[in-house]
Amino acid sequence: MASVPGDAAQTVVVLGGGVGGVAAANRLRRRLDRRHRVVLMNRDPDFSFAASYLWVMSGQRSAKQVTRPLRSLERRGIEVVIADVEAIDPVTRTVTAGGKEITADHLVVSLGADYAADAIAGLGDHGETYATLSGAQRLAPRIKGMTSGRILVVTAAPLYRCPAAPYESALLIDAALRRSGVRASVDIALHAAEPAPMGVAGPNVSEAVVSILADRAIGYRPSHQITSVEDGRAEFADGEVEPFDLLVYMPPIRSPQVVAESPLGTTAGWVEVDRGTLATSFPGVYAIGDNTQIPLSIGKPLPRAGVFAHGQALVVADNIADVIKGRTTAARFDGHGGCFIETGFGKAGYGSGDFYAEPSPAVTVRRPSRRMHFGKVAFEQNVMRRWM
Numbered sequence: 336m337a338s339v340p341g342d343a344a345q346t347v348v349v350l351g352g353g354v355g356g357v358a359a360a361n362r363l364r365r366r367l368d369r370r371h372r373v374v375l376m377n378r379d380p381d382f383s384f385a386a387s388y389l390w391v392m393s394g395q396r397s398a399k400q401v402t403r404p405l406r407s408l409e410r411r412g413i414e415v416v417i418a419d420v421e422a423i424d425p426v427t428r429t430v431t432a433g434g435k436e437i438t439a440d441h442l443v444v445s446l447g448a449d450y451a452a453d454a455i456a457g458l459g460d461h462g463e464t465y466a467t468l469s470g471a472q473r474l475a476p477r478i479k480g481m482t483s484g485r486i487l488v489v490t491a492a493p494l495y496r497c498p499a500a501p502y503e504s505a506l507l508i509d510a511a512l513r514r515s516g517v518r519a520s521v522d523i524a525l526h527a528a529e530p531a532p533m534g535v536a537g538p539n540v541s542e543a544v545v546s547i548l549a550d551r552a553i554g555y556r557p558s559h560q561i562t563s564v565e566d567g568r569a570e571f572a573d574g575e576v577e578p579f580d581l582l583v584y585m586p587p588i589r590s591p592q593v594v595a596e597s598p599l600g601t602t603a604g605w606v607e608v609d610r611g612t613l614a615t616s617f618p619g620v621y622a623i624g625d626n627t628q629i630p631l632s633i634g635k636p637l638p639r640a641g642v643f644a645h646g647q648a649l650v651v652a653d654n655i656a657d658v659i660k661g662r663t664t665a666a667r668f669d670g671h672g673g674c675f676i677e678t679g680f681g682k683a684g685y686g687s688g689d690f691y692a693e694p695s696p697a698v699t700v701r702r703p704s705r706r707m708h709f710g711k712v713a714f715e716q717n718v719m720r721r722w723m
């Protein structure tokens with residue numbers, strides 16, 4: 336049982352081989368001796384680092400550079416199961432995947448978020464997204480080949496993964512077009528469903544991003560919800576129509592179907608957790624990362640960001656290891672985190688702070704610098720070389 340320590344070998348099952356899942360599995364493997372099994376389950380055979388997709392889009396990375404086979408974790412003693420998780424029973428901690436069942440003593444759910452481009456009619460058919468690796472790969476030659484026209488960048492809902500990404504996408508597209516000398520002939524407009532960039536981080540961060548967009552002559556329209564798309568034209572909730580030659584979007588998200596259909600999916604399909612321990616209401620079951628919904632005092636949830644999935648993974652892994660070793664669990668996720676904001680030309684800003692602060696997150700922003708860009712590159716390299 337999850338709560339009974341002793342000499343018995345235990346099985347920890349981690350669902351999801353993304354940022355949270357891989358970080359949790361690695362940490363568990365380091366903290367537990369080999370008697371105990373660490374099993375990682377993921378649908379795709381590869382891990383790819385989403386924070387680098389924007390560089391794939393802008394031609395600064397190949398898909399290969401940001402992808403690693405999950406099976407490489409096996410050399411460290413992590414059992415990797417490539418299968419679709421079909422059902423989760425959190426009461427018995429039994430998972431059905433690829434038609435087989437496995438029962439865990441401790442279960443970590445890190446299945447991310449599903450994209451819901453289908454929520455906006457025509458979006459997937461007429462637009463491209465950098466939110467998937469294949470989408471970023473398709474965008475790269477289109478941006479490179481653009482010599483004139485209009486690029487419309489949209490966030491298709493106020494809730495999406497990584498609050499910085501759509502703003503970074505517009506800035507990196509701008510930088511790519513400036514590099515190829517065609518920016519004067521290509522108009523870039525960013526229409527966002529949300530009222531301000533990275534609003535959860537507070538007005539200072541929002542204002543800093545708005546000012547960078549203005550400096551780069553990127554037309555910005557907040558609180559402008561896209562409702563449907565046809566060939567070359569996007570319609571918005573206020574009835575306005577925006578023409579485009581290339582539509583680049585951040586899709587809405589929904590909870591992973593298997594989570595929403597399980598008893599874990601209580602908050603519009605997302606998992607409710609203790610915000611410090613990431614424990615669910617089911618003993619021995621934890622949820623981390625994008626598939627959780629952690630309300631903040633400002634009425635918005637903790638952003639879906641890898642930095643939080645990573646921090647939460649370490650807390651959960653440490654506490655599971657302590658339970659198995661019969662020790663008091665002391666690790667707590669404290670809501671601290673930071674996010675790089677790539678602005679192009681080898682520079683990035685950085686917003687960081689305490690997202691659990693009361694009455695509102697206490698986040699400061701650093702102006703774009705080369706140092707911050709190299710900070711993001713260093714983090715990427717650490718993930719690709721040391722996590723996998």
Ligand SMILES: Cc1cc2nc3c(=O)[nH]c(=O)nc-3n(C[C@H](O)[C@H](O)[C@H](O)COP(=O)(O)OP(=O)(O)OC[C@H]3O[C@@H](n4cnc5c(N)ncnc54)[C@H](O)[C@@H]3O)c2cc1C
Pocket residue numbers: 350351352353354355356376377378379385386387388389418419420421445446447448465466467496497500591593623624625626639640641642643644674675
């Ligand atoms: C373009 C982009 C840029 C980003 N940039 C940043 C950034 O700079 N900084 C930052 O902090 N965050 C960034 N993020 C957000 C970050 O990538 C996510 O918040 C993070 O990956 C969440 O980790 P996770 O483990 O919760 O989910 P994920 O990393 O998405 O992992 C979930 C895994 O579960 C698998 N899965 C889902 N359902 C099933 C199933 N039924 N069966 C089997 N497997 C399944 C998925 O295939 C996936 O491998 C970015 C995101 C995007 C899209």
